[in-house]
Each structure stands twice: as structure tokens, then as C-alpha cells.
Amino acid sequence: MKRKSLVFLILVISIIASTILLLDRFYPSSGLSEIKTRNRLIIWVFTIILLFYYIKSGSKPQLVPSVLSNEKIANKEKDKPDVSFKDVAGLDEIKEELQETIDFLNNSSKYKKMGARIPKGILFYGPPGTGKTLLAKAVAGETNSVFLYASGSEFVEKYVGVGAKRVRSLFERAKKEAPSIVFIDEIDAIGSKRNLESNNEKDQTLNQLLVEMDGFNTHETVIVIGATNRLDLLDEALLRPGRFDRHIFVGSPNMKARQQILEVHTRNKPLDKSVNILDIARKTHGLSGADLANIANEAAIIAVRKNRSKITIEEFDAAIERVLAGLEIKNPTVLLKEKKTVAFHEAGHALVAKLLKTEMVQKVSIVPRGQALGYVLKFPEEDRYLLTERELMNKIITLLAGRAAEELIFKEITTGAKDDLDKATKIAREMVCSYGMSSLGPIAIDEQHIKYDYELLRAEIKRILDKGYKDALKILEENRTLLNHIADTLIEKESIDSKELEQIFKIYENPIDCAT
Numbered sequence: 001m002k003r004k005s006l007v008f009l010i011l012v013i014s015i016i017a018s019t020i021l022l023l024d025r026f027y028p029s030s031g032l033s034e035i036k037t038r039n040r041l042i043i044w045v046f047t048i049i050l051l052f053y054y055i056k057s058g059s060k061p062q063l064v065p066s067v068l069s070n071e072k073i074a075n076k077e078k079d080k081p082d083v084s085f086k087d088v089a090g091l092d093e094i095k096e097e098l099q100e101t102i103d104f105l106n107n108s109s110k111y112k113k114m115g116a117r118i119p120k121g122i123l124f125y126g127p128p129g130t131g132k133t134l135l136a137k138a139v140a141g142e143t144n145s146v147f148l149y150a151s152g153s154e155f156v157e158k159y160v161g162v163g164a165k166r167v168r169s170l171f172e173r174a175k176k177e178a179p180s181i182v183f184i185d186e187i188d189a190i191g192s193k194r195n196l197e198s199n200n201e202k203d204q205t206l207n208q209l210l211v212e213m214d215g216f217n218t219h220e221t222v223i224v225i226g227a228t229n230r231l232d233l234l235d236e237a238l239l240r241p242g243r244f245d246r247h248i249f250v251g252s253p254n255m256k257a258r259q260q261i262l263e264v265h266t267r268n269k270p271l272d273k274s275v276n277i278l279d280i281a282r283k284t285h286g287l288s289g290a291d292l293a294n295i296a297n298e299a300a301i302i303a304v305r306k307n308r309s310k311i312t313i314e315e316f317d318a319a320i321e322r323v324l325a326g327l328e329i330k331n332p333t334v335l336l337k338e339k340k341t342v343a344f345h346e347a348g349h350a351l352v353a354k355l356l357k358t359e360m361v362q363k364v365s366i367v368p369r370g371q372a373l374g375y376v377l378k379f380p381e382e383d384r385y386l387l388t389e390r391e392l393m394n395k396i397i398t399l400l401a402g403r404a405a406e407e408l409i410f411k412e413i414t415t416g417a418k419d420d421l422d423k424a425t426k427i428a429r430e431m432v433c434s435y436g437m438s439s440l441g442p443i444a445i446d447e448q449h450i451k452y453d454y455e456l457l458r459a460e461i462k463r464i465l466d467k468g469y470k471d472a473l474k475i476l477e478e479n480r481t482l483l484n485h486i487a488d489t490l491i492e493k494e495s496i497d498s499k500e501l502e503q504i505f506k507i508y509e510n511p512i513d514c515a516t
């Protein structure tokens, strides 16, 4: 017999005994009245303790056959997430928008009486790590619903029909355990546009999903939430009314939201006075909620390693650097010549970023991290939603300044600029194809048309990049002594923080700002 059942048996016996003793105390009828008050007290106290133990351990006595109960119920409890809107920082408009869905799940009869049709499918879309899964879980938590998680990629199988079957059984379970939330992550894996050449299996799975979504009606308190990074890939049939007809964009957090996310994730961590959450939020522009959660955790781990009693700003700075630039490589085997090249490359980025005021340079380093041999940590002074053509151009110049410094100093270029070239090209391409910032004029060209006008577009993109590169070279040439000074300091110290960089700039008063 299991321990739990044994305790349950004793509990039942002691409850019966206590009840008899209690009744007998008030209506003495049998020899039981001989039992001393002290002994009665012991039995009562014992019963109460046992009862408390039961309630605390969360295992209420189950009066159903164990085959039916145990596993299913345990499973169900586990599927009810312990997450609420309190745990989701920022995203206030989204939480507001979800209130109606929550109200529907909590008071479904009110809506049924009115004959109201509540959207059964909600689609979260946006960049990774912004809290889509977390939001879906919170909806389940707020409504005490069962949370059924599935990832789109799980359904795509080699064998035809398997995916469709899985979809069917997922929905069967959802209906059985309603109220429930079916969450399908990476829904694009099954929901991308159907076309003639596409694989049969994926289409069958998608068709099954459509059938299931049409199949249940408002009587069922089942809400399907899908999540994707690419709304544009989804098949229109999936987005039609009655299916995923409510689309909610979950975007990257702005400064205030970053502050709130950091607050949530440092809620139960001992923080030193030196830690200013707002400052950290300012430094982490462009990072997602997942990155911020990661930074808070990383800072705590570093503090443990250092035997600190509280987490100080030092640990946070180390954690930010680690998340932004990857793991620091101890004792790297970088040749001296490479070290010099990297120093000039990074000095080039830092110098131009500072002169053009593209972003605040927080740190320049040639200590290898992750895949990078060196890096410049920088962040904008404030969140920006609109960028001018000049600002985009300055970003390109800053990105290309690494390569330009190599050419200027060593008359030789290296593979170190790969990442910079990728980023610069992406910006130039967006300027031409999305923002109408080229000699082609105000026009947007979508992915499908790029191939038709490829040569024309390529020439425009190249013109922008060439101009950026030329400007970078010019700025570096005109500030060559300053460039040498930054690079030499880097070779000597391996990293320079914003204050030190400021000092170096002060020595060279009025460096020529020549971005035109």
C-alpha cells in the first residue's frame, strides 16, 4: 500500500473515532464515557494534525477509483500554470485587450446567454523572446484554465497523416479538459502558405487544424492561441474570421517596459544599493524580455560565484556584457598581429560612433568573446521609433569604419568585418526597398519583386554602401592620430570604458567632424 493511501486510511479512521468521541461527550450512551478527557484530546489533536497535513500536501482524499483519478488529475493540476498577469511586465495594452477573453473564460455563461461570439483564435506575432508564451500561460493562469502547449514543428512528421492525428487528439483533450487554452508555438511550421509544390503532410496537418477550429463553437470554452515570428508567412485561410481572427503584435520592450521586466525578474533577488534598474534598462536597448530575464539570472550566478551577499552593479555589467557579446574567452590564443588588427578595427568603430554621435559608446574591448575577437558595446541615448536618412547613413558609416580602419592602417583587409557587412547591407537594403531612401524614389519593393529588379536594386544598395565606406575612410584619415591613440590604448589595456574614451577625446580637442 502506498504511503499516501495509508495516511488517508488512518485519517478516515481517526475522523470516525473523533466524531464518535465528540457525540459521546454530549450524548453519553455507551461505555465510551469512561475514556479520559486527556485521551480524547490526544485523538482530536491527532486528527486535526493529520487533516492539516493532508490539506498542506495538496492531496485531497480521492473517492474515485485510482485508475480514473490519480494520473489524470495530477496531470491536469500540473497543466494549470502558476503564472498571472503580475508576472508579465509591460505589454499593458495587450493585457487590456486580453481582458475580454479572460472574462469570457471566467463567465462563459453570461456570453452564451447573450449569444455572443467570442474570438476563439488569437495570434501573437513578433520577434522572439518578447513574452508570447508567457502571455498565453498568464491567460490560462488568470482563468484557471488548462494550458496545452504544442509546437508547430512537432506536428510536421515524415509520415503522412501523423501530424493531422496529433492535431485531432490535441483538440479532443482540450475539449475534454475545458476550460482550456491550446497554445501552438511556431505555428508557421504548419500554417505557412499552401502551394502546389508544398509537402502533402504539412497541408494535411494544416487542414486538420482548420477543421478543428471550425468544429468547435462558442459553447466550448476552448481558446486557441498561436504564436509566430512571421505573420506574413501564414496561410490566409488560417487568418479568416472564426479562426485566428485576432492578431496581436508583441514587440520588443521600450525603456519603461525593460525597467518593468527587470523589476519582475529581480523581485526575489537581493540587490545592492549600487544597482539602478533604470540605468540597466537604458543600457539594454534592443534586448528582448528573454534576454533581460537571462541577464538578471546571470548576474545572480556571478554574485554567487564571487561569494557576495548581494548582487551589485558590477555583476549586472558583467552579465550584460556576457549576454550581448557572448562568453569571455580566457587565455585566448590571438597572435600579436591579429591583436593589433582587431584593436584598429574596434578603434575605428568607436571613433566614428562617437564623432557621428550614432550611439553612446559604453565600452570598447579586444578581449575575445563568443565568436567576436573584439567589440564595441554601444546603446542609443533614448528609444527611437523614427530614424532619419542621415541617421541610418551614420549607422552604416560606423559599421563600415572597422573595415576602413584596417585598410587605412594595414593596407590589407581581413575577414573580421563579416558581421559588420551583413548589418550594413541590411540597413542599405531597407533604405532602398522599404523606406524609399534612394534614387529610385519613394517606393516599397517586396521580397517577391526583388528578384525581378535585382540588378537595379543591387546597384542602389552598393551606391549607399560605397558612399558609407568612403565617408568612414575620410573620417578616420582626418582623425588618424586619435585613431592611433585609441588603438594603442586598446593594445595596452585590452578594454576602454566610456570615461577613458572621453579622456582620450579631450586630449584631442575639436576633432574634425566631417560627416557630410
Ligand SMILES: Nc1ncnc2c1ncn2[C@@H]1O[C@H](COP(=O)(O)OP(=O)(O)OP(=O)(O)O)[C@@H](O)[C@H]1O
Residues within 6 Å of the ligand: 087, 088, 089, 090, 091, 127, 128, 129, 130, 131, 132, 133, 134, 135, 185, 227, 228, 229, 261, 264, 288, 289, 290, 291, 293
Ligand atoms: N514582458 C515580460 N515580462 C516578464 N518576463 C518576460 C517578458 N517577456 C519575456 N520574458 C521572459 O522571457 C522568457 C521567454 O519569453 P517567451 O518564451 O514568452 O517568449 P516568446 O515570445 O514566446 O519567444 P519565442 O518567439 O522565441 O517562442 C519568459 O519566460 C520570461 O522569463
Ligand SMILES: [Zn+2]
Residues within 6 Å of the ligand: 345, 349, 399, 402, 403, 416, 417, 420
Ligand atoms: Zn566590426
